[in-house]
Amino acid sequence: xxxxxxxxxxxxxxxxxxxxxxxxxxxxxxxxxxxxxxxxxxxxxxxxxxxxxxxxxxxxxxxxxxxxxxxxxxxxxxxxxxxxxxxxxxxxxxxxxxxxxxxxxxxxxxxxxxxxxxxxxxxxxxxxxxxxxxxxxxxxxxxxxxxxxxxxxxxxxxxxxxxxxxxxxxxxxxxxxxxxxxxxxxxxxxxxxxxxxxxxxxxxxxxxxxxxxxxxxxxxxxxxxxxxxxxxxxxxxxxxxxxxxxxxxxxxxxxxxxxxxxxxxxxxxxxxxxxxxxxxxxxxxxxxxxxxxxxxxxxxxxxxxxxxxxxxxxxxxxxxxxxxxxxxxxxxxxxxxxxxxxxxxxxxxxxxxxxxxxxxxxxxxxxxxxxxxxxxxxxxxxxxxxxxxxxxxxxxxxxxxxxxxxxxxxxxxxxxxxxxxxxxxxxxxxxxxxxxxxxxxxxxxxxxxxxxxxxxxxxxxxxxxxxxxxxxxxxxxxxxxxxxxxxxxxxxxxxxxxxxxxxxxxxxxxxxxxxxxxxxxxxxxxxxxxx
Numbered sequence: 001x002x003x004x005x006x007x008x009x010x011x012x013x014x015x016x017x018x019x020x021x022x023x024x025x026x027x028x029x030x031x032x033x034x035x036x037x038x039x040x041x042x043x044x045x046x047x048x049x050x051x052x053x054x055x056x057x058x059x060x061x062x063x064x065x066x067x068x069x070x071x072x073x074x075x076x077x078x079x080x081x082x083x084x085x086x087x088x089x090x091x092x093x094x095x096x097x098x099x100x101x102x103x104x105x106x107x108x109x110x111x112x113x114x115x116x117x118x119x120x121x122x123x124x125x126x127x128x129x130x131x132x133x134x135x136x137x138x139x140x141x142x143x144x145x146x147x148x149x150x151x152x153x154x155x156x157x158x159x160x161x162x163x164x165x166x167x168x169x170x171x172x173x174x175x176x177x178x179x180x181x182x183x184x185x186x187x188x189x190x191x192x193x194x195x196x197x198x199x200x201x202x203x204x205x206x207x208x209x210x211x212x213x214x215x216x217x218x219x220x221x222x223x224x225x226x227x228x229x230x231x232x233x234x235x236x237x238x239x240x241x242x243x244x245x246x247x248x249x250x251x252x253x254x255x256x257x258x259x260x261x262x263x264x265x266x267x268x269x270x271x272x273x274x275x276x277x278x279x280x281x282x283x284x285x286x287x288x289x290x291x292x293x294x295x296x297x298x299x300x301x302x303x304x305x306x307x308x309x310x311x312x313x314x315x316x317x318x319x320x321x322x323x324x325x326x327x328x329x330x331x332x333x334x335x336x337x338x339x340x341x342x343x344x345x346x347x348x349x350x351x352x353x354x355x356x357x358x359x360x361x362x363x364x365x366x367x368x369x370x371x372x373x374x375x376x377x378x379x380x381x382x383x384x385x386x387x388x389x390x391x392x393x394x395x396x397x398x399x400x401x402x403x404x405x406x407x408x409x410x411x412x413x414x415x416x417x418x419x420x421x422x423x424x425x426x427x428x429x430x431x432x433x434x435x436x437x438x439x440x441x442x443x444x445x446x447x448x449x450x451x452x453x454x455x456x457x458x459x460x461x462x463x464x465x466x467x468x469x470x471x472x473x474x475x476x477x478x479x480x481x482x483x484x485x486x487x488x489x490x491x492x493x494x495x496x497x498x499x500x501x502x503x504x505x506x507x508x509x510x511x512x513x514x515x516x517x518x519x520x521x522x523x524x525x526x527x528x529x530x531x
Contacts, residue, residue: 001018001019001020001021002020003020003021003022003023003178004020004022004023004024004027004028004176004178005019005020005023006018006019006020006023006028006181006208008212013359014359014360015212015213015216015217015359015360017205017208017209017212017386019180019181019205021180022178022179022180023179023180023181023183023204023205024096024097024099024176024177024178024179024204025096025185025204025205025207025208026060026093026096026097026176027176028208028247028248029093029207029243029244029247029248030053030056030057030060030093030247031057033053033056033057033247033250034053034054034057036250038053038223038250039052039053039054039057040052040053040054041053041250041252042252043055043056043246043247043252043253044056044086044089044252044253044254044255045226045252045253045254045255045272046085046086046255046257047255047256047257048085048257051086051089053250055086056086056089056090056093058172059086059089059090059094059167060089060090060093060094060097061094061097061171061172061173061174062090062094062167062170062171062172063090063091063093063094063095063167063170064093064094064095064097064098064174065170065171065172065174066094066151066166066167066170067094067095067098067100067125068098068174069170070124070125070148070149071124071148072095072098072100072124072125073098073099073100074098074099074100074177074179075099075100075101075184076100076101076124076125077100077101077103077121077122077123077124077187078091078095078100078101078102078103078123078124078125078126078127079103079105079117079118079121079123079125079126079127079147080092080095080102080103080104080105080126080127080234081105081106081107081114081126081127081128081129081132081136081234082107082127082128082129082153082233082234083107083129083131083153083232083257083258084232084233084238084242084255084256084257085129085153085255085257087127087129087153087163088233088234088243089243090163090167091127091151092104092186092233092239092243095186096179096185096186096204097174097176097177098177099177099178099179099183101184101185101186101187102185102186102187103117103121103123103186103187103189103199104186104187104188104189104233104234104235104239105117105189105234106189106232106234106235106518107129107131107132107232107234108259108518109132109135109518110135111135111136111138111139112139113139113197114132114135114136114139115138115139115142115144115145116197117189117197117199118139118140118142118144118145118147119142119144119145120199120393120394121187121199121393122146123147124146124147124148124149125147125148125149125150125151126140126147126149126150126151127150127151127153127163128150128151128152128153129152129153129154130152130153130154130155133152133155133157136150137157149161151163151166179204180204181203181204181205182203182204182205183203183204184201184202184203184390185202185203185204185206185207186202187199187200187201187202187393188200188202188235188236188239188335188338188389189335190335198392198393198395198398199392199393199394199395200335200336200389200392201389201390201391201392201393202338202387202389202390203390205386205387206338206386206387206389207239207240207243207244207248207338207387208244208248209338209360209385209386209387210240210244210245210338210339210387211240211244211245211248211249212248212360213358213359213360213361213385213387214240214339214340214341214343214358215240215244215245215248215249216248216249217358217359217360218329218331218340218343218345218346218358219276219304219306219329219346220346221245221248221249221251221276222249222251223249223250223251224251224275225246225249225251225252225275225276226251226252226253226254226272226273226274226275226276226301227241227242227245227246227251227252227253227254227274227275227276227278228253228254228256228265228268228269228272228274228276228277228278229241229242229253229277229278229279230256230260230265230278230279230280230283231278231279231280231309231519232518235335235518235519236333236334236335236338236339237278237280237308237309237333237339237519238278240338240339241253241278242255244339254268254269254272254274256268260283261286262283262286262287262289262290262295263290263295265283265287266287266290266291266295266296266297269297269298269299269301269302270296270297270298270299273301274301274302275301275302275303275304276302276303276304276306277299277302277304277305277306278306278308279305279306279307280307280308280309280310280519280520281307281309281310281311281312281313281316281520282309282310282456282516282520283520284307284312284316284320284328285316285455285456288316288319288320288323289455289478289479291323291324292323293479297324299324299325299326302324302326303346304329304346305320305324305326305327305328305329306328306329306331306340307328307329307330307331308330308331308332308333308340309519309520309521310520310521310522311424311426311442311445311446312328312330313445313446313449313450314351314352314446314450315446315449315450316328316449317330317351327346327349328349329343329344329345329346329349329355330343330344330349330353330354330355331343331344331354331355331358332354332381332412332422332424334408334410335389336388336389336402336403336408336410337361337383337385337387337388337389337408337410338387338388338389339387340358341357341358341361341363341383341385342354342355342356342357342358342361342363342381342383342422343355343356343358344356350421352423353417353421353422353423354414354421354422354423354424355421355422356420356421356422357420357422360385360386361383361384361385362383362384362385363381363382363383363384363416363422364381364382364383364407364416365377365378365379365380365381365382365414365415365416365422366379366380366382366409367379367380368380370382370404370405370409373415375415375416375417375418376415376416376417376418377415378413378414378415378425378431378438378440379413379414379415380409380410380411380412380413380414380428381410381412381413381414381422382407382408382409382410383407383408383410384406384407384408388403388408389403389408390403391403411427411428411429412424412425412426412427412428413425413426413427413428413430413431413440424442425438425440425442425443426440426441426442427524430460430524432459432460432461432469432471433469434461434469434470434471434502434503435502437502439471439502439503441458441459441460441471441524443499443503444457444459444471444473444495444499444503444504444505445457445458445459445473447494447495447498447499447504448473448475448491448494448495448505450498451491451494452478453477453478453481453487453491454475454476454477454478454481454491455476455477455478456475456476456513456514457473457474457475457476458473458474458514458522458524458527459471459472459473459474459505460472460474460524460527460528461528462506462507464506470505470506470507471503471504471505471506472505472506472507472508472509473491473505473507473508473509474508474509474510474511474514474527475491475508475509475510475511476510476511476512476513476514477510483510488507488508488510491505491508492504492505492506492508514527515527
């Protein structure tokens with residue numbers, strides 16, 4: 001086997017991957033396409049023009065030389081605060097090409113978040129888009145931050161380097177660092193749905209495994225596909241959807257640089273005709289409401305709509321299918337496992353379930369002692385596979401808690417039936433003990449969302465006059481509905497017709513919107529603390 005080569009044996013029931021003794025993921029994701037004659041093919045469609053595979057290779061090499069000239073070496077960290085644009089691809093792939101480590105962080109955060117990440121990662125270089133300049137400038141003043149260079153993708157501040165300028169002056173030829181499949185490649189910070197983020201450390205092989213097992217195995221992704229993802233590149237969901245998957249298959253992507261909303265996402269999908277759409281329930285709710293209110297949308301080009309990030313209510317599944325004609329392929333994944341590891345299949349949807357384990361992974365439902373529980377019983381979802389992160393950076397106690405004997409304990413509660421279908425019950429810390437029995441917030445939320453007046457719902461525990469925990473629901477209403485005490489009573493009674501009385505919300509508080517992470521996950525810890 002040649003250095004940097006990966007061989008996939010698809011003759012086995014589960015594909016087997018072999019890597020060269022030297023392996024750098026950027027060779028597989030970039031250079032291979034030039035060898036296959038894809039240089040002139042459009043890799044990414046953006047509102048600023050198209051990027052071909054040849055453009056990608058040129059920018060990646062130049063960026064690696066820029067970083068090398070700034071003193072970046074193997075193992076050094078480079079923090080990326082970059083919007084969905086060619087600059088992200090150059091920065092990410094150029095960093096890992098050197099054997100350095102790309103640290104991915106959201107462009108939606110604040111000064112304290114960036115100061116924390118910069119200090120913890122000891123990043124030497126930051127690549128940043130203008131949207132983060134105000135918060136980043138303040139974060140760089142923190143005494144714990146030791147950044148040596150900031151590269152701005154546009155409009156650089158004084159003392160910062162301009163990306164376009166440094167790329168133009170850099171050499172387009174580079175000798176790739178001979179890392180291995182198990183060399184450290186990139187970090188993914190958690191989205192903060194339960195508090196302070198933590199960095200999951202991934203290896204060079206991980207993007208390849210996720211692409212082969214999920215994108216190929218579940219979606220049948222191929223070079224003719226065009227992908228659109230509302231999940232941004234700096235998240236686990238997005239970096240697979242828009243970078244790892246298409247660069248494995250030789251496919252194309254549509255990039256929306258600004259933050260996605262119902263209107264701009266429907267417009268770009270109608271114009272650019274993706275075949276695969278990756279989304280989250282929050283966006284589906286907004287898009288469905290927009291289409292119902294007259295926003296035009298042509299989604300006829302789609303062959304697959306993938307939904308992850310939060311539980312998918314049956315009512316939302318039905319609503320989307322009625323509006324678009326497309327089923328939603330629900331699954332569950334995480335930053336630690338890199339992408340979806342339990343999923344429904346195209347044409348084989350079991351409504352209400354997460355589906356079955358993705359081939360190439362093992363999944364189990366475990367009790368607090370780490371033992372498997374019988375089918376139908378609640379426990380913690382545990383997962384094992386080759387794309388699982390090796391550890392959390394600088395968090396040995398959290399690593400020991402979540403990564404045990406080759407298994408990742410996800411913190412998600414769920415169950416598995418006798419046919420191998422998994423069901424999500426909420427985050428382990430979100431489960432409620434009511435009257436001695438467990439209550440899944442996701443089940444209560446799904447019941448409420450089947451009411452025609454309810455747009456979204458989130459359920460947490462609250463204490464009654466007897467100091468006992470009862471479910472409390474925070475509800476966002478549809479545009480044509482108005483909050484009033486009678487509606488509160490109606491929703492509580494409505495829930496009782498669909499779930500056990502003890503599970504129904506004791507109180508309902510109406511809100512204009514729910515607190516969420518940038519990936520659309522509900523921040524229940526903020527609701528527990530008070531809206």
